[in-house]
Structures are given as structure tokens and as C-alpha cells.
Amino acid sequence: MELTQLEYFLAVARLQHMTRASESLRITQPALSHAISKLETEIGVPLFDRNGRNIKLNRYGTMFSKWIVQALQNIENGLQEIEEWSNPETGVISLAYLNILGVDLIPNLVKSYQSSNPKARFELMQGNIGDINEQLEQGFADIMITSKESVNDDQTWICIKRMPLYIVVSADHPYSSRSSLRMMELSGEPFIGLKNNCGLKATILSRFQETGFHLASTYDAEDLITVAGFIKAGLGVSVLPRTLGLMLDDLVWVPISDEGWNWEIGIKWRRDGFVSPAAKRFMAFVSSCTL
Numbered sequence: 006m007e008l009t010q011l012e013y014f015l016a017v018a019r020l021q022h023m024t025r026a027s028e029s030l031r032i033t034q035p036a037l038s039h040a041i042s043k044l045e046t047e048i049g050v051p052l053f054d055r056n057g058r059n060i061k062l063n064r065y066g067t068m069f070s071k072w073i074v075q076a077l078q079n080i081e082n083g084l085q086e087i088e089e090w091s092n093p094e095t096g097v098i099s100l101a102y103l104n105i106l107g108v109d110l111i112p113n114l115v116k117s118y119q120s121s122n123p124k125a126r127f128e129l130m131q132g133n134i135g136d137i138n139e140q141l142e143q144g145f146a147d148i149m150i151t152s153k154e155s156v157n158d159d160q161t162w163i164c165i166k167r168m169p170l171y172i173v174v175s176a177d178h179p180y181s182s183r184s185s186l187r188m189m190e191l192s193g194e195p196f197i198g199l200k201n202n203c204g205l206k207a208t209i210l211s212r213f214q215e216t217g218f219h220l221a222s223t224y225d226a227e228d229l230i231t232v233a234g235f236i237k238a239g240l241g242v243s244v245l246p247r248t249l250g251l252m253l254d255d256l257v258w259v260p261i262s263d264e265g266w267n268w269e270i271g272i273k274w275r276r277d278g279f280v281s282p283a284a285k286r287f288m289a290f291v292s293s294c295t296l
Contacts, residue, residue, distance in 0.1 A: 117294070149274070188216060198225045
């Protein structure tokens, strides 16, 4: 059963005349008659009573037409909703991002984008690296904003921001007065680490591997704000990006003098997945921003 057959059926049902229906559909009458006969054969019952050139809906046709009108309206509604969601100007941008980015970066991006694209809407999903990656892989998110090290071979990633990393200590720590530190100077210090579900952990591990230096974690926290809380309590030191969500009182942010200690944040999407025109426009906007 094809969509055109149903449209032909409704035209004949409305006009109750095969010739006028064929003219309104701009097809030949034999082609229309064949389509209606094929539809009746597929359904297994006649839909019209025929008397010479006259044709009229029978009780089966009346019953069937009610549902076909509703079905075609649902299809139209579905197409309209898809258009609204994917339209570059009015569409919905399904964006997943790391929890810590929801304090500063994401709100600023959304506000800035909507100032020039006021009809655009966002569907926002936040969580740890596992949560948001699942949203992307299952198709609930068009794109995600995350760290470079979380990207796999099936995904594409472009950098939008490089955030310097700092050695963070409590205000009463001996290193709190230093203008900078080398990572080697943390040897022997209790280090507050991160569990695998945090997007920053892979970046820190990668930097450590490049330097050949390793710190054993005294504690492994679930998220960055917990790391900051442990440092404030004097339980150790760590390496963090200086973002609003982590700027607790009594923390001191010491620049790292070793090269390469940056956290790269970017947009990631599935290489083989569909990215809506609305999401593509947002990606182009973010790529052109100075963050």
C-alpha cells in the first residue's frame, strides 16, 4: 500500500466521480482506476459501489476514509514537526555537555547564539562523560561539547576553547604564595584525583604521560566541584581549569610552568550520524566565536 494510492482514494471519495478525480490529480483515468482497484485488492473488500459511470463510497469505503484522513493528517503533522525542529532558524538544537561547563560556557554560548537567532530553541542534556556520550551515541543529542580525549574513531571533534590548567592548593598551603610551579614539585603531595566518568581525567592522564611523571591519588572524586571541596579542606592538591563553578573561597590557583597543560574543549558529533541544519548552524557559530 502506497501513500499515493491513499491520496487517490480520498480524491475519488471526495468527488464521487472518476473523471473529475483524475483531472484534479492530473493523471489519466485508467491509471486512477488501476490504482483504486489495486488498493481494493490489497485490502480485500470493495471501497466503492459502481453503477456504470457512477461511483459511490460504500460502507467499507466510508469506514476506511475516516482513518485515512486521520493518518494523512498525522503524517502532515509529523513532517511539519520535523521541519520545525530541523529548520536552521527555528529548529531545536539537541546539545549534550559536561556538568562543569553548565556554570559558565554553555549558558554564555546559548545566550550569545539566541541574541542573533532568537527563534532557535535548545534541548540541553548535561552529565558526566559517560552520560553525555550515551546521549550522542543513541541519537538523543545532535552534538556534544566535551574534552578532546573523549573522542573515538567514529566521532569528529573540533576545538573551540583552550583553558589553561592550574595547580590548585588551599590558602594555607606552603605553595600558596608561589607565582608558578612545575609539576615535579608536587611529588610527595597528597593528590586529589578524578574517577573515570569525569571528562577532565583523560586530559590530565595524557599530560602526565607526556612528562613521564605520575602522581598517586590520595582520593578520587566523582566530579570537579568535589575535588575543589577536598582541596579547600586541606586534604590535598590537584590540577583544575579555572572556571566559575570551581572558584571556591580559600583556593589558590598557581600557574603551571611546564608547557602543554591546557584543557581543550570542543564540539563532538558522530561521523556517520545525521546533524540537523539547526545544529550545523550552531556549530558554525560556535566555531567562529572567540571564547
